[in-house]
Amino acid sequence: MYILGISCFFHDAAAALLCDGRLVAAVEEERFTRKKHDPEFPSNAIRHVLAAAGIESGDLDYVVFFEKPFRKFERILLTALGTYPRGSGLFRSAMTTWLTDKLWVSALIAERVGVPRDKIFFSEHHLSHAASAFFCSPFEDAALMTVDGVGEWATATTGYGKGTELQLTREVRFPHSIGLLYSTFTAFLGFEVNEGEYKVMGMAPYGRPRYVDEVRKLVRMAGDGGFHLDLDYFTFQRSTSLPYGKRFVKLFGPPRPIDAPFFTEASGYPSYFGPRPADFIEQARRNQHYADIAASIQLVTEELVVNMAQALQRETGLTRLCLAGGVALNSVANWRILREAGFTELYVQPAAGDAGGAVGAALYLYHALLGKPRSFVMDHGFWGPSYREDEIRAFLDSEGIAYERLDDDALFERAAESLAAGEVIGWFHGAAEWGPRALGHRSILADPRRAEMKDIVNTKIKYREPYRPFAPSVLASAVPQFFDAPGVERQYPGRFMLLVVPIEPSRREAIPAVTHVDGTGRLQVVAREGNERYAELIDRFGKKTGVPVLLNTSFNLRGEPIVNTPREAYETFRRSQLDALVLERYLVRRDGRERR
Ligand SMILES: [Fe+2]
Numbered sequence: 282m283y284i285l286g287i288s289c290f291f292h293d294a295a296a297a298l299l300c301d302g303r304l305v306a307a308v309e310e311e312r313f314t315r316k317k318h319d320p321e322f323p324s325n326a327i328r329h330v331l332a333a334a335g336i337e338s339g340d341l342d343y344v345v346f347f348e349k350p351f352r353k354f355e356r357i358l359l360t361a362l363g364t365y366p367r368g369s370g371l372f373r374s375a376m377t378t379w380l381t382d383k384l385w386v387s388a389l390i391a392e393r394v395g396v397p398r399d400k401i402f403f404s405e406h407h408l409s410h411a412a413s414a415f416f417c418s419p420f421e422d423a424a425l426m427t428v429d430g431v432g433e434w435a436t437a438t439t440g441y442g443k444g445t446e447l448q449l450t451r452e453v454r455f456p457h458s459i460g461l462l463y464s465t466f467t468a469f470l471g472f473e474v475n476e477g478e479y480k481v482m483g484m485a486p487y488g489r490p491r492y493v494d495e496v497r498k499l500v501r502m503a504g505d506g507g508f509h510l511d512l513d514y515f516t517f518q519r520s521t522s523l524p525y526g527k528r529f530v531k532l533f534g535p536p537r538p539i540d541a542p543f544f545t546e547a548s549g550y551p552s553y554f555g556p557r558p559a560d561f562i563e564q565a566r567r568n569q570h571y572a573d574i575a576a577s578i579q580l581v582t583e584e585l586v587v588n589m590a591q592a593l594q595r596e597t598g599l600t601r602l603c604l605a606g607g608v609a610l611n612s613v614a615n616w617r618i619l620r621e622a623g624f625t626e627l628y629v630q631p632a633a634g635d636a637g638g639a640v641g642a643a644l645y646l647y648h649a650l651l652g653k654p655r656s657f658v659m660d661h662g663f664w665g666p667s668y669r670e671d672e673i674r675a676f677l678d679s680e681g682i683a684y685e686r687l688d689d690d691a692l693f694e695r696a697a698e699s700l701a702a703g704e705v706i707g708w709f710h711g712a713a714e715w716g717p718r719a720l721g722h723r724s725i726l727a728d729p730r731r732a733e734m735k736d737i738v739n740t741k742i743k744y745r746e747p748y749r750p751f752a753p754s755v756l757a758s759a760v761p762q763f764f765d766a767p768g769v770e771r772q773y774p775g776r777f778m779l780l781v782v783p784i785e786p787s788r789r790e791a792i793p794a795v796t797h798v799d800g801t802g803r804l805q806v807v808a809r810e811g812n813e814r815y816a817e818l819i820d821r822f823g824k825k826t827g828v829p830v831l832l833n834t835s836f837n838l839r840g841e842p843i844v845n846t847p848r849e850a851y852e853t854f855r856r857s858q859l860d861a862l863v864l865e866r867y868l869v870r871r872d873g874r875e876r877r
Pocket of ligand 1: 406410429430431432606607634635
């Protein structure tokens with residue numbers, strides 16, 4: 282039985298295909314269209330997942346959309362009408378965008394996918410989130426928690442899963458939303474909403490949470506795990522442009538200019554920003570204020586989700602927790618939940634945001650509605666396109682690119698050697714990652730022992746703000762040696778780079794390029810099983826250096842989606858200053874030292 286799951290029209294459109302309840306392929310549309318977070322109907326992603334299974338749309342038994350468009354429209358309409366006339370802008374934009382194609386999702390799917398309308402089903406937004414975590418987890422029973430901006434009406438839900446059954450028993454409804462609260466601060470701090478949330482999280486450790494009392498004025502926590510926003514501070518419920526109002530600005534001061542360079546005295550002024558400005562101290566002080574605000578909203582967000590998870594644990598008595606929704610990508614909060622909420626095991630799948638709804642919607646139909654038994658665990662994150670060696674060779678030859686084909690032993694040896702010598706490598710192999718993190722299949726890799734590597738990687742390719750940490754990929758066996766996070770190597774979110782944990786204090790100097798200012802790291806636990814070649818490379822690097830850890834960042838230029846094809850990988854290599862590019866077993870070097 283083939284089931285296609287689709288999520289789209291908000292952000293991160295994606296498609297996923299199940300064959301008899303097992304995931305065959307899943308991919309975000311942005312990887313094909315090259316538009317980051319592309320929300321449009323995922324025609325390319327659908328084409329890919331069908332091809333990956335070797336089927337055509339006529340072979341599909343069901344197609345499931347990840348949410349209920351009519352219910353969502355109802356929420357938007359009622360919200361807009363409820364705030365009329367102040368919300369007239371929202372009303373107009375809701376009417377135009379929703380009446381054009383969003384409301385006609387069923388007809389659209391039938392036409393674009395080529396399936397009859399009676400094969401098309403609609404899940405619910407948070408059910409899709411919850412199913413994406415629970416039915417991908419190895420747990421027979423678990424507590425479930427979903428937290429995001431907003432779905433149809435719900436913004437956070439809790440419940441439980443048992444076997445093929447899934448129940449959401451409580452929900453918090455729009456406009457009360459942790460995701461929208463965090464996004465409001467994201468916008469206030471000068472970043473793009475749905476994109477800049479990571480920057481707020483990365484900025485937080487540079488600040489002190491001096492404004493928690495002010496943030497707590499905006500949101501009240503309830504004893505049952507729920508919460509309530511004071512709407513007087515917000516405008517997102519009636520405006521599609523600015524999410525905060527005058528009272529918010531009165532509390533926190535003027536917003537940070539959009540995309541202004543961020544640095545503090547602690548971060549210093551990175552060389553790739555250009556010459557240090559004469560008023561560095563003054564600018565750093567201004568930025569410090571915003572870092573303190575970031576620290577405050579991050580801390581309150583952690584408190585809110587920990588409180589919700591604690592209440593859920595008390596209520597259900599369960600020991601395992603599955604987490605989903607955009608807020609489940611807050612890897613700092615995830616670690617606190619794991620430590621403080623009373624659960625012993627946590628599962629988050631790599632595409633925890635809306636893209637994951639495609640997988641969740643399909644699994645929800647298969648298990649919860651059709652009652653089919655479970656036989657699938659998402660224990661790795663590689664569900665996207667892959668390329669055969671002959672395809673890569675054909676591309677390299679057609680472009681006249683000089684390369685060397687190496688056997689595995691020579692490849693790992695040469696790559697480990699060049700990393701240990703301080704080179705930065707584009708590493709491309711196997712199926713692409715599902716979700717926003719690169720997990721060693723479409724990654725840029727470097728030596729974490731060199732403090733200067735942060736600046737080097739930024740200068741060569743990333744041009745990121747200095748406060749955004751690079752992640753350490755660590756062999757599972759070496760995790761206890763480097764991290765002060767007992768048992769983290771056994772937690773699935775660790776495999777998917779979804780936990781930020783303290784680095785063992787005595788080892789921080791050993792891996793300075795992946796140690797954040799507060800002594801933490803967003804680690805990726807690399808197990809051989811499911812990530813064989815990447816594990817082998819880290820192992821070789823460890824044997825040479827005594828440090829089985831690599832700096833891993835996603836293979837893309839700033840502002841672009843992660844590379845998808847060998848051609849995009851090569852183009853990114855060409856446009857940046859990476860020292861070498863590995864495409865499966867083909868090595869391309871910038872200095873032309875290939876032996877053809
Ligand atoms: Fe969502």
